[in-house]
Amino acid sequence: NLSKRLLTVANYVPQDASLADIGSDHAYLPAYLALKEQIRFAVAGEVVRGPYENACHELRKEGLTDIIKARLANGLEAIKVTDKIDTITICGMGGPLICNILEDGRAKLVNHPRLILQPNVGAADVRRWLMQEEYTVVAEEILSEDGHIYEIIVADYIPNQAHMTDLDLEFGVYLRKEKNAAFIAKWSEEVHKMKRVIQQMDKAKVVPLEKKQLMEDNVARIEGVLHGES
Numbered sequence: 001n002l003s004k005r006l007l008t009v010a011n012y013v014p015q016d017a018s019l020a021d022i023g024s025d026h027a028y029l030p031a032y033l034a035l036k037e038q039i040r041f042a043v044a045g046e047v048v049r050g051p052y053e054n055a056c057h058e059l060r061k062e063g064l065t066d067i068i069k070a071r072l073a074n075g076l077e078a079i080k081v082t083d084k085i086d087t088i089t090i091c092g093m094g095g096p097l098i099c100n101i102l103e104d105g106r107a108k109l110v111n112h113p114r115l116i117l118q119p120n121v122g123a124a125d126v127r128r129w130l131m132q133e134e135y136t137v138v139a140e141e142i143l144s145e146d147g148h149i150y151e152i153i154v155a156d157y158i159p160n161q162a163h164m165t166d167l168d169l170e171f172g173v174y175l176r177k178e179k180n181a182a183f184i185a186k187w188s189e190e191v192h193k194m195k196r197v198i199q200q201m202d203k204a205k206v207v208p209l210e211k212k213q214l215m216e217d218n219v220a221r222i223e224g225v226l227h228g229e230s
């Protein structure tokens, strides 16, 4: 049974895709897609031996070793030109790590595959990298599962369309307009944490005013998005 998080990612993989799932661990995502006949071919890339072996085990168990190749490699080095990859998923890592993987692997992006990214933190970094590379965010999801909130960003290479404002980068182009329950929960929690820090600053009395002001500005910005017209 695939998690709601990875099912949501799977929804954005085009029919008959050639997929590279980087940091695949058990290869649950490509295995699910292959069993559904949604993909033609996949690479399950892993940089760590244990997770790589998890993937090999899962693929043998499901009889999928023809369609899905598990490869022990760093980031996009798992992809060969002959794979003709048109979709890349990178899920369950921090935003800065996802950006590093994409940046280091730029040579593998010359055919401009669709990118489906699920940063655990630092989604703004991911959106900034996409904008800089002329990828356009075409869809976003935010969902909560088992007490965690996850963001998913889907981007296609569409030059000259990619301008995002600072609010878009931080809160999401679509997410900040939709403001669904998971979005409100995530950012309300953020405000709650910041207000607690401000209270502690007040008690400590020695905190520089600029620091407190910065925190208060952050709270105001988030509350503006939560309660504003968007």
Ligand code: SAM
Pocket: 006, 022, 023, 024, 025, 026, 045, 046, 047, 048, 051, 073, 074, 075, 076, 090, 091, 092, 093, 097, 101
């Ligand atoms: N993608 C799966 C998911 O979302 O459920 C597994 C996520 S798991 C938390 C992150 C995986 O990324 C780990 O198995 C780790 O070994 C792998 N990883 C981290 N850095 C990597 C890199 N540079 N290249 C390939 N895999 C990497």
